[in-house]
Amino acid sequence: MKRAGHFLILLVALLTSVSAHQIAELSGQVEMGKNQVQLSFMVDAAYSLPEFRGDEDAPPQDLAWLRQQSPAEWKRIQLEAGTYFSHCLKIVVNGHRIEPAYRFPDFDTDPPRFVTDGIAEMPPMIEVAADVPFEGGRFDVAWDEPFGVVLILVSDRDVQPVISGQQVRLFDRPPSLWQWIRLGWQHIIPAGLDHILFILGIFLLTPSWKPLLKQSLTFTLAHSATLVFAALGWVHLPTQPIEIAIALSISWIALENFGRQRVTRVRYLTIAGFGLVHGLGFASMLVPLLPPGRPDQLIYGIAGFNLGVEAGQVAVLAAALASCGWWTKFHFDHLRLWGSLAIAFTGIVWAIQRAVG
Template sequence: MFRRLLLVWLLLAGFASAHQIAEISMSVALDGDQVTAIADADAAYMLPEFRGDEDQEAKDLAWLREQGPEGWQKIARECETYWRDCLHLKADGQELPWTLHVPELEKETPGFMEKGDPEELPMLAVQIEARMPVGTTKLGVSWKEPFGVNLIVTTGKGDAAQTRPLFNEEQVVAERPATHAEMKPSETHLRDWIRLGFTHILPEGVDHILFVLGLFLLVPKWKPLLQQTIAFTIAHSLSLAAAALGWVHVSSTVVEILVAASIAWVGIENFWAKELGKGRLILVGIFGIVHGLGFAGWLVGKLPTGQPEKLPSALLGFNLGVELGQIALLAMAFAAFAWWGEKRFIWVKRIGSALVGLAGLILIIQRTTGASIVPFR
């Protein structure tokens, strides 16, 4: 009852105020270490010239359609600035970096060009993503808006969903579940951990796929590739176990940047490296340690840390699944390119390595600055 009265009061306050909008709605989902927030934002209000003017009339969908590609790009840029000024995410009290993109404005022909009544409000879905550091459990969402617009935050799903309005300079805290209901450690068998490790490579592990393809492009032969993937798996098994046991604590942001750097390095090194040497093998092992720490942030909520007797089985199964996923990925790469012949494959190597290196560099920029260049996960 109180919540309904509060929301009614907010609506009335919006009509009494001179601002173009009174509130913005946002849903926040926590899935393991992944944070995904989706906000419904008025496209016109994202532009600074339409804020704080008491005589400014609300824009409609027809206005948004008239803006064209240049106007849409401006809205996307100003949208990023607005949200970075107003929204702050914290993991156990520590500032959490995030990325933002507006999916509809990234399309060549946005859906709102054909769908919706021209008189409707020009609403856009703004997607914000972040990753919780290893070992953190509480996500804080704080809001500070210069013109008094309130943020209506919904956390949780189904019956557990909670909605709360955030006034200026207020914060709401969401608790990250220790495990997923469908993946309770006490109910998980070895085959489940193998499946989980496999799917974390194929199809979900974009970072890992890029790295393994970089290895394939240097020397497309099974023996050296298996040497590298085994060294990689052993290394990330050790770092994953250390993180799961709480022996190692590394900032997830630093780990994500290092993972991106490993992808960029493998792609770039392929241009001068001629064959697999001991130096490359050692480097792959070091990168395996880094990737293992990256895995830990996602897996820590699923590992049975409260049941130490089940930890070896979980780690064994997950790492076995990862290795099988790597082998499956290599098999697909061989099926696609290995029969091309040495002379023709050199172009596959050059172009593929350039793309892998470029993807790594883009990831470094995104994870260092928080910019959204390409919607990698």
């Protein structure tokens, strides 16, 4: 199937390049990997250059023309081809745009592959490839080409044309339990610096395992509730106020360390309240992964995601305890003072940035 797909790509490229330099179609191979989607496009090297693009009267270039270009010009072709795809191809995974790093396999050898392979009279086709991380959920592609070139996407399942201005869904699958857990972990480590600071603010009050685990679990249970509410459509708030509230919660929990000497009931209630807010922040990432009309995936996904979040939080607490939980009270009190001030200041700065941004 893979060879057949590449044959179809080459055939389309030949048919659309022989009549005039302004091409009508551009073809790409789409393959699902273990944790990524692999994209491979066959592109007319001349069309990737702005000075050739869009001129129907320009004579078509051939492989001999490409071979005659200097190494500096080959570099420019790669740069312009990458810029072309960055402008025209929009990849959206679970509602978030992904900017892949484009590769050029034909240039990996010395000399480039097209110097030794192919007939000189053939169109000057080069491969442009990209690997897009994809754990599951929705994988969409939007195409916006200024001269109306149609994107032909070839996969094991079908051949799908995408006209300029159109967005299509290529994949829609729920993550596995392990992928849910890993997503939760990654949302804390390394992507959740704001959540890490919140957990460190909790740690600075008292470096003792039992109250720390209770506070972490309280936080997890609270954001689990709002995750469920958001997934069911019962709660929906704009992203910006939520992100501002999350930043302020970081400052609040740190400043609380100056007025408390131990973990009290009020502390647990405060953490639970902020957990509800953080859950809305989690929901903006998690909910798009949940397939509609699948309540089983709702339970499955939220349970796995929260296991990963809790594991990430416990890892942060364990690292903090191993680093300075054994310090003397005198030295830890100084750490509490300056660490809480630093966390509170960071939260305020983030709140301001998110408010004006």
